[in-house]
Amino acid sequence: MDKIVLEHVDFVYGTGTPFEHKALSDVSVRIAADRITGVIGHTGSGKSTMMALLNGLEKPTAGKVLLDGYDVNATAKELYADWLKRPEYQNMRKSTAKKAIRAEVEKRRRNLCFRVGLVMQYPEYQLFEETVFKDISYGPKNMGLSEEEIRIRVPEALRFCGLDESLLEKSPFDLSGGQKRRVAIAGVIAMRPEVLVLDEPAAGLDPLGREQIFEKIRQYQRSTHSTVIIVSHSMEDMAEYCDDMVVLAHSGIVAQGSCEEVFSQVSMLDGVGLDIPQITQLMRILRARGIDVPENVYTVEQAAEALKRHFQSLKGTDT
Amino acid sequence: MKSIAFGQYYPANSPIHRMDPRAKVILTVLYIVCTFLCRNVLCFAAILLSAVLLCLVSRIPLRMILRSIRPLIMILAFTSLINVFMTKGEHLLTPTWQIPLWGSRVWRIKIYEEGLWNALFMILRIIILLIGTSVLLSYTTTPIALTDALERLFSPLKKIKVPVHDIAMMTTIALRFIPTLMDETQRIMNAQKARGADFSSGGLIRRAKALLPVLVPLLVSAFNRAYELAAAMECRCYHGGEGRTRLKILRLRFSDVFAVMLLVAFGVGIFFLNRQGIGYTMK
Numbered sequence: 001m002d003k004i005v006l007e008h009v010d011f012v013y014g015t016g017t018p019f020e021h022k023a024l025s026d027v028s029v030r031i032a033a034d035r036i037t038g039v040i041g042h043t044g045s046g047k048s049t050m051m052a053l054l055n056g057l058e059k060p061t062a063g064k065v066l067l068d069g070y071d072v073n074a075t076a077k078e079l080y081a082d083w084l085k086r087p088e089y090q091n092m093r094k095s096t097a098k099k100a101i102r103a104e105v106e107k108r109r110r111n112l113c114f115r116v117g118l119v120m121q122y123p124e125y126q127l128f129e130e131t132v133f134k135d136i137s138y139g140p141k142n143m144g145l146s147e148e149e150i151r152i153r154v155p156e157a158l159r160f161c162g163l164d165e166s167l168l169e170k171s172p173f174d175l176s177g178g179q180k181r182r183v184a185i186a187g188v189i190a191m192r193p194e195v196l197v198l199d200e201p202a203a204g205l206d207p208l209g210r211e212q213i214f215e216k217i218r219q220y221q222r223s224t225h226s227t228v229i230i231v232s233h234s235m236e237d238m239a240e241y242c243d244d245m246v247v248l249a250h251s252g253i254v255a256q257g258s259c260e261e262v263f264s265q266v267s268m269l270d271g272v273g274l275d276i277p278q279i280t281q282l283m284r285i286l287r288a289r290g291i292d293v294p295e296n297v298y299t300v301e302q303a304a305e306a307l308k309r310h311f312q313s314l315k316g317t318d319t
Numbered sequence: 320m321k322s323i324a325f326g327q328y329y330p331a332n333s334p335i336h337r338m339d340p341r342a343k344v345i346l347t348v349l350y351i352v353c354t355f356l357c358r359n360v361l362c363f364a365a366i367l368l369s370a371v372l373l374c375l376v377s378r379i380p381l382r383m384i385l386r387s388i389r390p391l392i393m394i395l396a397f398t399s400l401i402n403v404f405m406t407k408g409e410h411l412l413t414p415t416w417q418i419p420l421w422g423s424r425v426w427r428i429k430i431y432e433e434g435l436w437n438a439l440f441m442i443l444r445i446i447i448l449l450i451g452t453s454v455l456l457s458y459t460t461t462p463i464a465l466t467d468a469l470e471r472l473f474s475p476l477k478k479i480k481v482p483v484h485d486i487a488m489m490t491t492i493a494l495r496f497i498p499t500l501m502d503e504t505q506r507i508m509n510a511q512k513a514r515g516a517d518f519s520s521g522g523l524i525r526r527a528k529a530l531l532p533v534l535v536p537l538l539v540s541a542f543n544r545a546y547e548l549a550a551a552m553e554c555r556c557y558h559g560g561e562g563r564t565r566l567k568i569l570r571l572r573f574s575d576v577f578a579v580m581l582l583v584a585f586g587v588g589i590f591f592l593n594r595q596g597i598g599y600t601m602k
Binding site: 052055057113114118119120123125126127128129138139142143173187188191 | 509
């Protein structure tokens with residue numbers, strides 16, 4: 001099932017000014033539900049712009065963004081013809097039906113940012129409240145949830161991000177960098193979005209912090225079955241944590257599919273200046289030297305497994 | 320936010336763009352003086368022509384120039400109305416217009432020919448001022464070049480202990496960080512919008528409250544930036560203007576001096592044109 005579909009999307013910054021810049025051109029992407037999709041590409045390849053399109057922060061210059069098949073930027077006028085035929089509007093008077101459609105479209109537009117939760121790059125800069133609890137409850141409050149509901153959701157979101165509940169009454173400005181980032185991510189998770197989009201969630205963190213963040217994101221996805229999109233330029237992280245991948249370069253899509261499919265196109269990745277994971281490269285070199293290991297190895301764990309099998313088979317021939 | 324170019328600088332390659340910024344500052348001041356010297360039709364025709372010529376030479380698209388006039392439309396309308404209705408003169412155009420108020424009171428509208436001329440001249444004056452300053456300075460000079468020029472022009476004030484260099488440095492830094500902070504504002508606004516913030520609905524108080532989640536992080540990051548910049552400047556041994564050399568040394572060329580002399584001549588010409596008793600002369 002496709003959760004999000006982008007159809008021939010163009011995006012131009014600063015139309016009609018001397019600073020006009022085409023950030024996306026003819027981008028068509030399908031993002032599957034209940035999976036982790038990695039969006040990978042160099043700086044300036046249009047990754048962040050694409051993410052801003054998903055939750056309605058930006059509108060495409062041309063093309064469509066579909067969430068569960070619904071064009072998120074459709075205006076009521078464009079929908080009248082189609083929707084008036086629907087059973088729920090058919091029995092109404094035409095003017096009442098149109099009014100109902102307008103209200104529905106407005107509601108969907110408003111709810112879009114709650115359905116598609118976007119964690120921007122360096123999200124720790126968005127923290128503003130006196131306490132961690134208040135900051136995380138900002139999103140749920142904007143959704144109009146009740147106090148009780150918020151009291152359930154905030155600690156839950158904090159747990160998902162691997163933080164202790166003792167932090168709830170602390171000021172977010174007293175936390176460490178990694179903790180701040182997780183609080184900011186919790187602020188989005190507390191809205192329980194169907195799609196969670198994270199733009200470079202591990203940028204600027206130490207290796208341990210990176211691993212923890214990605215691990216928590218994976219646990220979150222597996223337990224909630226939501227759709228997760230991670231933007232990154234690190235092939236290693238993507239190979240390790242993503243199910244699917246989309247490769248962006250020069251404002252367009254160069255490849256998409258499962259990790260195996262994308263990584264098998266080595267020559268293409270070389271062409272856009274992206275590397276396959278180092279461990280995959282190592283395995284390829286080993287193969288070239290005549291050592292019998294599989295080619296489609298993308299993580300260190302898989303490599304260890306493959307090498308173990310290889311040595312066992314060697315032992316087998318010895319005896 | 321990328322669509323809003325800060326400081327209106329419009330990159331192009333024109334003689335005005337290439338001119339020494341100091342000359343441009345002096346030219347702008349002279350041009351403003353010329354605009355205020357104008358009193359009669361001939362003068363306004365001459366200065367309007369010069370403004371059109373400036374626009375053509377600067378290679379700034381007409382669209383950009385009109386855009387800078389647009390926010391002033393209300394002020395233009397207001398001043399011209401005041402001038403039309405409030406100027407008293409000799410040639411009455413509307414002898415019989417009367418608007419009844421309460422009781423037996425009436426309001427007699429008196430519009431004089433002089434009022435119409437005054438209104439026209441005021442509109443022209445404001446528009447030409449705007450075109451002159453924007454074409455000569457803001458559209459064709461980067462903010463940094465501008466502060467550099469001002470620092471050099473005001474450097475004689477150092478003799479009376481005015482910290483010219485420090486003021487110029489502070490202005491430069493402030494100007495340099497406006498686009499950065501605008502980007503930052505946009506980023507934080509987007510981040511809060513992604514959490515359902517609503518900046519455009521509700522009354523004044525609600526909207527002001529909605530801005531709090533933007534202002535707090537913005538202030539925090541502005542202070543952090545200031546500390547970082549101060550540290551970076553200290554690391555490079557910045558110690559004020561004393562004995563500092565420059566990367567870009569401003570050199571006055573003959574064309575710069577010539578342009579200033581030309582404008583002075585123009586001003587003298589305007590001064591004499593004013594004395595010709597042609598048509599209505601503004602007081």
